[in-house]
Amino acid sequence: xxxxxxxxxxxxxxxxxxxxxxxxxxxxxxxxxxxxxxxxxxxxxxxxxxxxxxxxxxxxxxxxxxxxxxxxxxxxxxxxxxxxxxxxxxxxxxxxxxxxxxxxxxxxxxxxxxxxxxxxxxxxxxxxxxxxxxxxxxxxxxxxxxxxxxxxxxxxxxxxxxxxxxxxxxxxxxxxxxxxxxxxxxxxxxxxxxxxxxxxxxxxxxxxxxxxxxxxxxxxxxxxxxxxxxxxxxxxxxxxxxxxxxxxxxxxxxxxxxxxxxxxxxxxxxxxxxxxxxxxxxxxxxxxxxxxxxxxxxxxxxxxxxxxxxxxxxxxxxxxxxxxxxxxxxxxxxxxxxxxxxxxxxxxxxxxxxxxxxxxxxxxxxxxxxxxxxxxxxxxxxxxxxxxxxxxxxxxxxxxxxxxxxxxxxxxxxxxxxxxxxxxxxxxxxxxxxxxxxxxxxxxxxxxxxxxxxxxxxxxxxxxxxxxxxxxxxxxxxxxxxxxxxxxxxxxxxxxxxxxxxxxxxxxxxxxxxxxx
Amino acid sequence: xxxxxxxxxxxxxxxxxxxxxxxxxxxxxxxxxxxxxxxxxxxxxxxxxxxxxxxxxxxxxxxxxxxxxxxxxxxxxxxxxxxxxxxxxxxxxxxxxxxxxxxxxxxxxxxxxxxxxxxxxxxxxxxxxxxxxxxxxxxxxxxxxxxxxxxxxxxxxxxxxxxxxxxxxxxxxxxxxxxxxxxxxxxxxxxxxxxxxxxxxxxxxxxxxxxxxxxxxxxxxxxxxxxxxxxxxxxxxxxxxxxxxxxxxxxxxxxxxxxxxxxxxxxxxxxxxxxxxxxxxxxxxxxxxxxxxxxxxxxxxxxxxx
Numbered sequence: 001x002x003x004x005x006x007x008x009x010x011x012x013x014x015x016x017x018x019x020x021x022x023x024x025x026x027x028x029x030x031x032x033x034x035x036x037x038x039x040x041x042x043x044x045x046x047x048x049x050x051x052x053x054x055x056x057x058x059x060x061x062x063x064x065x066x067x068x069x070x071x072x073x074x075x076x077x078x079x080x081x082x083x084x085x086x087x088x089x090x091x092x093x094x095x096x097x098x099x100x101x102x103x104x105x106x107x108x109x110x111x112x113x114x115x116x117x118x119x120x121x122x123x124x125x126x127x128x129x130x131x132x133x134x135x136x137x138x139x140x141x142x143x144x145x146x147x148x149x150x151x152x153x154x155x156x157x158x159x160x161x162x163x164x165x166x167x168x169x170x171x172x173x174x175x176x177x178x179x180x181x182x183x184x185x186x187x188x189x190x191x192x193x194x195x196x197x198x199x200x201x202x203x204x205x206x207x208x209x210x211x212x213x214x215x216x217x218x219x220x221x222x223x224x225x226x227x228x229x230x231x232x233x234x235x236x237x238x239x240x241x242x243x244x245x246x247x248x249x250x251x252x253x254x255x256x257x258x259x260x261x262x263x264x265x266x267x268x269x270x271x272x273x274x275x276x277x278x279x280x281x282x283x284x285x286x287x288x289x290x291x292x293x294x295x296x297x298x299x300x301x302x303x304x305x306x307x308x309x310x311x312x313x314x315x316x317x318x319x320x321x322x323x324x325x326x327x328x329x330x331x332x333x334x335x336x337x338x339x340x341x342x343x344x345x346x347x348x349x350x351x352x353x354x355x356x357x358x359x360x361x362x363x364x365x366x367x368x369x370x371x372x373x374x375x376x377x378x379x380x381x382x383x384x385x386x387x388x389x390x391x392x393x394x395x396x397x398x399x400x401x402x403x404x405x406x407x408x409x410x411x412x413x414x415x416x417x418x419x420x421x422x423x424x425x426x427x428x429x430x431x432x433x434x435x436x437x438x439x440x441x442x443x444x445x446x447x448x449x450x451x452x453x454x455x456x457x458x459x460x461x462x463x464x465x466x467x468x469x470x471x472x473x474x475x476x477x478x479x480x481x482x483x484x485x486x487x488x489x490x491x492x493x494x495x496x497x498x499x500x501x502x503x504x505x506x507x508x509x510x511x512x513x514x515x516x517x
Numbered sequence: 518x519x520x521x522x523x524x525x526x527x528x529x530x531x532x533x534x535x536x537x538x539x540x541x542x543x544x545x546x547x548x549x550x551x552x553x554x555x556x557x558x559x560x561x562x563x564x565x566x567x568x569x570x571x572x573x574x575x576x577x578x579x580x581x582x583x584x585x586x587x588x589x590x591x592x593x594x595x596x597x598x599x600x601x602x603x604x605x606x607x608x609x610x611x612x613x614x615x616x617x618x619x620x621x622x623x624x625x626x627x628x629x630x631x632x633x634x635x636x637x638x639x640x641x642x643x644x645x646x647x648x649x650x651x652x653x654x655x656x657x658x659x660x661x662x663x664x665x666x667x668x669x670x671x672x673x674x675x676x677x678x679x680x681x682x683x684x685x686x687x688x689x690x691x692x693x694x695x696x697x698x699x700x701x702x703x704x705x706x707x708x709x710x711x712x713x714x715x716x717x718x719x720x721x722x723x724x725x726x727x728x729x730x731x732x733x734x735x736x737x738x739x740x741x742x743x744x745x746x747x748x749x750x751x752x753x754x755x756x757x758x759x760x761x762x763x764x765x766x767x768x769x770x771x772x773x774x775x776x777x778x779x780x781x782x783x784x785x786x787x788x789x790x791x792x793x794x795x796x797x798x799x800x801x802x803x804x805x806x807x808x809x810x811x812x813x814x815x816x817x818x819x820x821x822x823x
């Protein structure tokens with residue numbers, strides 16, 4: 001008998017299936033780092049609980065301890081008031097705790113149905129697809145949302161995958177759902193729909209939800225209670241209705257000094273500096289990724305490209321930085337055709353901060369000084385005759401940049417991969433912004449950074465705009481775009497389908513275009 | 518060329534395809550299973566040669582060619598298991614291990630096989646698909662061996678199992694996304710170990726065909742790279758067992774072009790036509806490197822695609 005059939009009658013006799021969970025004094029130490037220190041939280045059955053905190057605050061460590069990925073050094077987990085030992089994810093699953101990870105755990109080449117059936121511990125040795133499909137259909141009819149079952153996961157949209165992940169947990173009869181930033185791949189509408197449905201299920205006492213997030217909007221509109229972590233400790237929490245966003249933000253950040261957001265200098269629109277004319281490009285698998293992208297960026301303006309990840313933004317940035325070939329179309333810089341080559345970047349003063357800078361803009365094992373010299377190592381004073389390099393001036397320049405951009409590194413001779421994410425970002429930014437900038441291409445510059453670095457980096461970008469640079473900002477964070485951009489372009493399905501000045505549009509309109517309408 | 522000669526060449530190529538394709542088929546099916554689990558075993562050339570030697574030796578000593586076939590499978594499974602075990606050690610590259618295993622397998626076969634080059638061992642029987650035509654020539658050309666049918670059955674069972682059994686789904690899952698498999702409590706190393714072992718068994722059986730049926734004797738130049746070509750063939754077949762069979766037949770046919778033309782007296786370019794399978798391999802590699810469909814079908818965990 002399948003799980004789906006087994007759970008249907010169970011629902012009728014036991015209306016309250018949601019679990020309550022409590023952690024007592026959870027502590028986890030990695031070497032010299034205390035990742036989690038004496039964290040006790042309590043989540044009532046049938047509630048939607050948010051775990052708030054910056055990157056590295058210990059949210060992931062906490063849920064991984066609950067799930068049995070890590071064994072906590074101290075502390076207990078109580079389920080429905082009883083202590084349960086959880087040594088590995090399989091134990092957690094047996095107790096009805098399921099987790100949706102930031103990266104998908106579905107198997108791309110298997111269909112939705114295959115993914116669901118194989119996830120069951122009691123999957124039959126020989127699968128009778130007729131019977132399984134029938135029981136999957138009955139299961140889906142009880143669910144608030146559905147996904148196509150006979151399509152390989154690789155052909156599904158991100159939203160469908162996310163729904164399938166959640167369906168999988170429900171299919172496995174799990175009633176405590178832990179979600180790790182579940183909306184990062186969804187459009188605002190999809191996110192609202194999904195969180196709303198989960199909230200509904202929690203209200204009916206079908207499930208209890210713990211959601212890791214850093215979006216206050218999601219906390220205030222969908223969650224019942226919240227716990228805020230900072231540097232591995234529980235700082236505060238309680239009912240969401242009792243807390244203001246400011247209070248939560250203060251708990252998250254603590255007393256760290258945050259740089260004031262740079263002021264947007266009023267300035268008349270400049271001339272067109274960068275023009276993208278009908279760009280076409282393919283993705284790694286040879287499928288069209290960009291289809292007729294048209295956009296103009298003027299001097300002294302930030303154009304923000306919003307969109308759900310995977311709609312061609314990465315490919316666009318790669319095309320502009322010379323990492324991917326165009327199949328058709330042209331890029332014009334100052335009215336002249338532009339070939340993305342090192343020489344033209346230098347001549348036309350085009351700089352960029354790609355996403356995942358450690359991968360896309362540095363050589364991880366080379367030193368900070370060397371990485372900072374990538375733009376200038378073959379020009380005087382770092383080089384004589386264009387080929388004789390002198391490390392002295394390179395190091396001097398690096399020291400200056402490290403001080404000016406507050407890069408935290410033991411020395412200029414440290415390998416750049418040893419730096420934290422925020423400092424890699426700063427080091428690359430220092431390299432790219434140290435000279436005159438006419439064009440700046442930035443992609444997800446603040447992904448995974450703490451508040452202080454975020455404010456710092458956003459201010460730098462704004463300063464470049466105020467100095468007259470044409471800035472193209474690609475970001476999956478709509479708030480970032482709304483804060484920085486002068487004009488907003490929305491990318492969906494590989495093309496730009498909406499452009500508007502930031503003052504003449506709103507979140508709902510942008511969201512609609514992100515979904516491709 | 519007369520019409521009659523054309524027919525003879527055609528029948529000879531079909532016959533050649535049926536006769537020569539079996540080792541390709543078994544090695545390709547074995548490699549297909551291994552690659553579906555997310556690992557590449559380039560050592561199957563060595564497995565093929567060792568299988569051929571083992572089959573011949575066991576058949577010679579026991580007098581039973583089918584026992585020889587089984588022993589060849591076991592020898593192949595042992596090599597496969599070795600590859601599977603070594604690859605699960607940390608920081609080991611499966612391609613490099615495969616090349617080492619290829620040299621190890623052929624070396625082992627040559628070492629133990631010296632004594633069996635001279636003696637003659639009992640061979641596998643055959644039957645003809647061409648009896649009904651009444652033509653002696655066609656009947657001889659269409660001689661086939663039961664192993665060919667076994668290979669086709671194995672391919673059909675494998676294709677069915679990949680879609681309809683728990684084990685099939687687990688192998689595909691492991692090959693496509695190791696993190697997903699781990700998250701479900703599947704031991705990725707164990708699945709790959711078993712897939713490589715079974716893959717080795719199939720390749721070993723393929724080797725037994727070389728020494729016990731066609732060409733039907735044991736010598737050191739027996740395989741001449743067929744095991745390596747079969748690995749290329751899996752890419753061409755886009756990891757589908759059924760397409761592996763078709764591709765193996767195509768390779769067999771290409772290999773038969775030279776002898777078929779010779780049988781009607783065309784000896785010009787004999788060596789060139791004999792090189793047909795190698796040329797075909799080259800073109801297949803070039804064509805599939807640019808094939809978008811192949812990119813989509815490739816198991817995500819394969820180190821050749823990472």
